[in-house]
Amino acid sequence: MGVYQKVCFAVEDIFVRILSGKQDRESVKNKVRTYRGNKAAYKIQKKQDRHSRVQERNQAVEAQKEQEKQRVLAMLSHVVDVQRLNYTQYEFNEVKRKPAFFNSLRTNIFEQGEQGLTFVHCEFDKSKNKEIKGYLIITNKRVLFLDDRQTTVQKYRYQTIRDITWFKDGVLERGLYIQYGVKRLEFDEIYDSAQMKRVGNLIKQLSTQTA
Secondary structure, eight states: OOHHHHHHHHHHHHHHHHHHTTSOHHHHHHHHHHHHHHHHHHHHHHHHHHHHHHHHHHHHHHHHHHHHHHHHHHHHTTTSOHHHHOOOHHHHHHHHHOHHHHHHIIIIIOOTTOOEEEEEEEEEEEETTEEEEEEEEEESSOEEEEETTSOOEEEEOGGGEEEEEEEEOSSSOEEEEEEETTEEEEEEEEOOHHHHHHHHHHHHHHHHHTO
8 A cells, every 4th residue: 555545544534533423433444444445446447447448459459450461461462472472561561552553453454364473663764755653563474564543554575575684773762774675674763672673583584484
């Protein structure tokens, strides 16, 4: 029992003696003890109830997070080879951020039997005066560039890809050069270096296999 509570009880006992007057003081004391016991039990129960509510809220939040994770993973499996290549946090975050975009790939863009392997967001320098922001998407059949609004689709065959290299594009940005026949395609404004290398290495591997 704390000092503050001891003082409070002592003051209460004084009032009990004064107010009880000629009444049975032992009976009054028993009532006071019962009241104090009930009050302490109430506080304990209230604390336990509050702890239970916090636990229930935390469990509900965790269940919601897990449900959201499974929803994203289900969508992710259509645009990333999760079975063979696993998936990166970058890919997970992008699919979570733009579910409508990635969900429409398999219904509007991919051919029958086409499976997404990985992707990266970038800017395609189509010409000196035209730059398009979108996704470079690697599939089991080809390489695609799809702008953010899905109005522009560029398709590249692995058989025609001769080489792929990456370069620094400013302080934080990176870029990819794809030698496509006699053309050099440039994709820059890539902010995740590890994801860029994952994409570049996979393109290089698949273009070598089909050469």
